[in-house]
Amino acid sequence: MFDNSEETRTGLSELGEFGLIDHLTRHFAPKHSSTIKAIGDDAAVVDFSNKHTLISTDMLVEGVHFDLAYMPLKHLGYKSVIVNLSDIYAMNAKATHITVSIAASNRFTVEALEELYAGIKLAADVYNIDVIGGDTTSSTSGLFISISVFGEAEKEAVVYRDGAQSNDLVVLSGDIGAAYMGLQILEREKQVFKANPNAQPDLEPYTYLIERQLKPEARKDVPKLLKELDLKPTSMIDVSDGLSSEIIHLCKNSKTGVKLYEEKIPLDPAVISVCEEFELDSTTIALSGGEDYELLFTISQSDYDKIKGNPNFTVIGHMTEEHEGMHLITRANQAVELIARGWNSMDKESEEA
Amino acid sequence: MFDNSEETRTGLSELGEFGLIDHLTRHFAPKHSSTIKAIGDDAAVVDFSNKHTLISTDMLVEGVHFDLAYMPLKHLGYKSVIVNLSDIYAMNAKATHITVSIAASNRFTVEALEELYAGIKLAADVYNIDVIGGDTTSSTSGLFISISVFGEAEKEAVVYRDGAQSNDLVVLSGDIGAAYMGLQILEREKQVFKANPNAQPDLEPYTYLIERQLKPEARKDVPKLLKELDLKPTSMIDVSDGLSSEIIHLCKNSKTGVKLYEEKIPLDPAVISVCEEFELDSTTIALSGGEDYELLFTISQSDYDKIKGNPNFTVIGHMTEEHEGMHLITRANQAVELIARGWNSMDKESEEA
Numbered sequence: 001m002f003d004n005s006e007e008t009r010t011g012l013s014e015l016g017e018f019g020l021i022d023h024l025t026r027h028f029a030p031k032h033s034s035t036i037k038a039i040g041d042d043a044a045v046v047d048f049s050n051k052h053t054l055i056s057t058d059m060l061v062e063g064v065h066f067d068l069a070y071m072p073l074k075h076l077g078y079k080s081v082i083v084n085l086s087d088i089y090a091m092n093a094k095a096t097h098i099t100v101s102i103a104a105s106n107r108f109t110v111e112a113l114e115e116l117y118a119g120i121k122l123a124a125d126v127y128n129i130d131v132i133g134g135d136t137t138s139s140t141s142g143l144f145i146s147i148s149v150f151g152e153a154e155k156e157a158v159v160y161r162d163g164a165q166s167n168d169l170v171v172l173s174g175d176i177g178a179a180y181m182g183l184q185i186l187e188r189e190k191q192v193f194k195a196n197p198n199a200q201p202d203l204e205p206y207t208y209l210i211e212r213q214l215k216p217e218a219r220k221d222v223p224k225l226l227k228e229l230d231l232k233p234t235s236m237i238d239v240s241d242g243l244s245s246e247i248i249h250l251c252k253n254s255k256t257g258v259k260l261y262e263e264k265i266p267l268d269p270a271v272i273s274v275c276e277e278f279e280l281d282s283t284t285i286a287l288s289g290g291e292d293y294e295l296l297f298t299i300s301q302s303d304y305d306k307i308k309g310n311p312n313f314t315v316i317g318h319m320t321e322e323h324e325g326m327h328l329i330t331r332a333n334q335a336v337e338l339i340a341r342g343w344n345s346m347d348k349e350s351e352e353a
Numbered sequence: 354m355f356d357n358s359e360e361t362r363t364g365l366s367e368l369g370e371f372g373l374i375d376h377l378t379r380h381f382a383p384k385h386s387s388t389i390k391a392i393g394d395d396a397a398v399v400d401f402s403n404k405h406t407l408i409s410t411d412m413l414v415e416g417v418h419f420d421l422a423y424m425p426l427k428h429l430g431y432k433s434v435i436v437n438l439s440d441i442y443a444m445n446a447k448a449t450h451i452t453v454s455i456a457a458s459n460r461f462t463v464e465a466l467e468e469l470y471a472g473i474k475l476a477a478d479v480y481n482i483d484v485i486g487g488d489t490t491s492s493t494s495g496l497f498i499s500i501s502v503f504g505e506a507e508k509e510a511v512v513y514r515d516g517a518q519s520n521d522l523v524v525l526s527g528d529i530g531a532a533y534m535g536l537q538i539l540e541r542e543k544q545v546f547k548a549n550p551n552a553q554p555d556l557e558p559y560t561y562l563i564e565r566q567l568k569p570e571a572r573k574d575v576p577k578l579l580k581e582l583d584l585k586p587t588s589m590i591d592v593s594d595g596l597s598s599e600i601i602h603l604c605k606n607s608k609t610g611v612k613l614y615e616e617k618i619p620l621d622p623a624v625i626s627v628c629e630e631f632e633l634d635s636t637t638i639a640l641s642g643g644e645d646y647e648l649l650f651t652i653s654q655s656d657y658d659k660i661k662g663n664p665n666f667t668v669i670g671h672m673t674e675e676h677e678g679m680h681l682i683t684r685a686n687q688a689v690e691l692i693a694r695g696w697n698s699m700d701k702e703s704e705e706a
Contacts, residue, residue: 036405040606041514042443042590043409043504048401052389056396057486057501059454063493090395101412101499133410139497140416146454146488146499148410151396161394237395253393 010110023110024117028124028131032096034152035130044132046097046150052158054095054151056087062142070186073112075214076145077119083240084149085127086218086293090238091160093153093223097130101146103139116145127220157223157232159297164235164254168298170317171233171307173219175266176243177282180289181274182206182213208270212292219295222312229306233297244287245340246296248326254298257324260317260338262331287328288341363463376463377470381477381484385449387505388483397485399450399503405511407448407504409440415495423539426465428567429498430472436593437502438480439571439646443591444513446506446576450483454499456492469498480573510576510585512650517588517607521651523670524586524660526572528619529596530635533642534627535559535566561623565645572648575665582659586650597640598693599649601679607651610677613670613691615684640681641694 030038036045060066060080068076081098088095100120104113113136124131129149185206192199203210219238226233235254237246243265251258265286275282298319299307307313317329327335383391389398413419413433421429434451441448453473457466466489477484482502538559545552556563572591579586588607590599596618604611618639628635651672652660660666670682680688 036511037513042440043407043446043502045444045511046406046408047508048406050403053399053401053406054396055399055450055452055486055501055503057452057454057488057499059456059488059490059497059499061456061490061492061497064456064491087395091398093396097408099408099410099501101410103412103414103417103497133408135410135412135499137412137414138417139414139495141494142492144412144414144456144492144497144499146410146412146497148408148452148501149396150408155400158389158398160390 008111011106014110024113024136025131025134027121030130030132031128032130034096035132038130038132039134044097044099046132048152051152052155054088054091054093054153054158055148056084057146057148058084058087060145062144067190068143069190071214073115074119074122077116078123079214079216080145080147081120081123081127081129082216082218082293084147085129085220086238086240088149088151089219089223090236090295091151091153091158092226092233092236093151093158095127095129095149095151095220097132097150098124099132099148100134101136102134103137103144105139105141105143108143127218159233159236161235161237161250161253164250164256164298164319165300166256166319166321167301168234168319169301169304169315170247170258170260170296170298170319171313172239172243172266172294172296172316173222173312174292174294175268175271176239176292176294177271177286177289178209178212178268179216179291180285181271181278182209182211183291184278185209185274186213206270206274208268209274216291216293218293222295225312231299231303231306233299236295236297239292239294239296240290242288242290242341243296244338245290248338248340250296250298251319251322251326254319255322257320257322258317258326258338259320260328262328264314264316266314266316283328287338361464364459367463377466377489378484378487380474383483383485384481385483387449388485391483391485392487397452399485401505404505405508407441407444407446407506407511408501409437410499410501411437411440413498415497420543421496422543424567426468427472427475430469431476431568433498433500434473434476434480434482435569435571435646437500438482438573439591439593441502441504442572442576443589443648444504444506444511445579445586445589446504446511448480448482448502448504448573450485450503451477452485452501453487454489455487456490456497458492458494458496461496480571510580512586512589514588514590514603514606517603517609517651517672518653519609519672519674520654521587521672522654522657522668523600523611523613523649523651523672524666525592525596525619525647525649525669526575526665527645527647528621528624529592529645529647530624530639530642531562531565531621532569532644533638534624534631535562535564536644537631538562538627539566559623559627561621562627569644569646571646575648578665584652584656584659586652589648589650592645592647592649593643595641595643595694596649597691598643601691601693603649603651604672604675604679607672608675610673610675611670611679611691612673613681615681617667617669619667619669636681640691
């Protein structure tokens, strides 16, 4: 769906900092009446009225969080926005504004950054977000993207990580593991390409997995759905680092234990078949894969009827008393202790170092 | 004033991403009742009530914006906050919250980042700011700091860049040029040190200049002073890139011209004497030096009595009709056209490349 053309090559220094900001953001018209002043002054001005304001920020680093060998810049721009929006939806809130700062080396042309910003703009349009500020500067090497995201929620609607109680049901939106297996496919193709640049890979069977990796979507619909269902989760988090890592966050913050059921974890058939191809255990991938940007939340048992049979949600376990610990109950009915093996950058770095 | 000790060396990977955030931010207790939730969830939650919210963000890149050869990490942390706060004060607003994201290579130890965060905490304490979030990640090389700053103002108090009218007076807080000359001193000492590591420099005569470069302060007091004087500027900007660049921003946004008077530009005696030492023209330094973080604003002539004789402010010129252009009137009464030679990173990069 993305067309990544790079025919013209304009050096970054030809525009200068102010010229570059103006150039890259010239199509970013505000959509929200709350945006009083967007780009073009010392600060943006926003009217958050009587609601709570949600603020989150994420930094993406070339060589750590993304590899431009298989990540087109437009996809990267899109994904950079998505990973931030996901944090706001994970508070049961509506994302409304972002700021985008980038540091890029001389290796990047203006046209390359235009591709990046085209992806940012597409995400902003699809998710109804105003881009209200940012910074562009040079780096000595590599590309760094720092995005801050802002959202709003009625004061009583915000869901934190610390509200789960023993016996609450653990619920997951969508399915997981696909983004991680998409990455494995892309890494494999990169090696194949290095060995033989003329090889023509058939990626058709992996479309879903690769799209989950290269063009993930955030669950904007979930806070809306929950509101329609008159259902307020007791705790919530987004699945960026893997199911295991995220449920441990909820348990630690809420001071509970948990039982997750292996047979309940929702996997796409493509994840199962590619795990077989790679000789990987699909449950391990689901637990530690990451980057799916689904929402993981807990609800009171008395709210079960509100989501029963809803195709968006799967109950995968329940919270327990803290002293009972955090476990996965396998298909063989064995309790395995959950450990945080989330796919986060520092872990990745230390594994590689 | 800062003690930069680095005796213990803990590798970044020893703590992991979550451990590192917890570790570095463990002393950052919220100070504002508007901070509902700071660090520790998917997003921070802030209650901005009925005021306008100001948002700004800046990215600082090692080798582009700072040189760790003469910038101690604690000073760097302090300055990183200051340059952001300055953007909020430049909107005539009160800064209240920041988020701090850093990407650091394996070259940096936990102790080094603790020094950085000690400077961030000091600035947050001095300026009454809540640190409500951020991200720490690894970089393949160098240190990147991305800070977003939030502030609040009564809706009618916010001052933009575009409100100046012909005949408005141009006013500057404090004095300018010192931060740039401080940088020249530090660059010179770095070369001396490279040639002879045992040389003991006498930096005593340059204390003010070096402090303006290494530990600048933002003019938090100015919005407060203006309120006490019942004076709302017609336009305002902070002097981060040099007086010339900043006044051009005000003129272009307000569609005016300007006459600045060379003899009125406030310079510290140390700037004048060091400019002589370096054989530099002090007016050129004042116009293009940058990093002073003073505030430049315009006021209606009818408000002149409110600032007359106030030691915090100097009238340095007046706005004109747009077609009259933007000029500096020299001591010899010649009109020289102002050009943007602001000391911004992209310009710097292109000059160096």
